[in-house]
Amino acid sequence: MDDIDRKILGLLQNDATVPLADLAEQVNLSTTPCWRRIKALEEKGVITRRVALLDPAKMNVGLTVFIAIRTNQHSLEWLTRFQRAIDGIPEIVEVYRMSGQIDYLLRAVVPDIAAYDAVYKRIIQRIELSDVTSMMAMEVIKRTTVLPVSYAE
Template sequence: MVDRLDRKILSILQEDATIPVAEIGRRVGLSTTPCWRRIQKLEEDGVIQRRVAVLDPKRVNAKVTVFVSITTNQHSEEWLRRFAEVIRDFPEVVEFYRMSGQVDYLLRVVVPDIEAYDAFYKRLIGKIDIADVSSSFAMEQIKYTTALPLQYVQIEKEKS
């Protein structure tokens, strides 16, 4: 379970995982060792999955974001397993979801330009049978965050 201090620690780490543990502890009112133990426990419990660097897409030439809606007439577990394997081999796919509703799968793809997307598309349809693919190019990114909302975390009851 997560308590209020853990939630504060998680909020800080979501903003900047490079902040020294001593500084995180100071911000939440803990000394370094207890703060470090809490972070380790959050990692062991899988609350913190990993710590990463968030890159500027323009500086790494991945400035075009494409949302790809996929519909298929294949709904077997075997097809889904194969499709997931195919998608894992495409580094351009940064998010991959199985959906409810009209679209079966949604991908977020990042590429340098439309030509690179076209090459991605041709490689994709060459590897697996898909009934319909619809692509929407993002014109402007208005909000982007990797931080999850923490107000929904169930807080452990404080011990008296």
């Protein structure tokens, strides 16, 4: 990966709908070589997909809830059941397996506390947990989907 690829990635992260001709001009290439680079980045799995980002408030899911989960079960069987349990809950938009005091950290988006309570009940109905702690975000200070491109090799 070179500086032109990094610049293409930076530009596409900010606006994946930018016309190819404009993108090529911004990275000082003609359209065909620029298109080839994009296709190569897709084939290598660097670009995994192109999506539309929606405004959570306009989608009526303006409340973000972080759910810290601890379990006393650490088998692959339990992890598989856990993954299946949360896969069917669309309000859960991110899941991380953690080190330290918390085993899993989930991020959910919902309209209100009552909707979160329904999500919580679906989780505990589907899988046994040792401890669940929920934290409501009061304000979003920074939210981005843009990854730093300077580390890409």
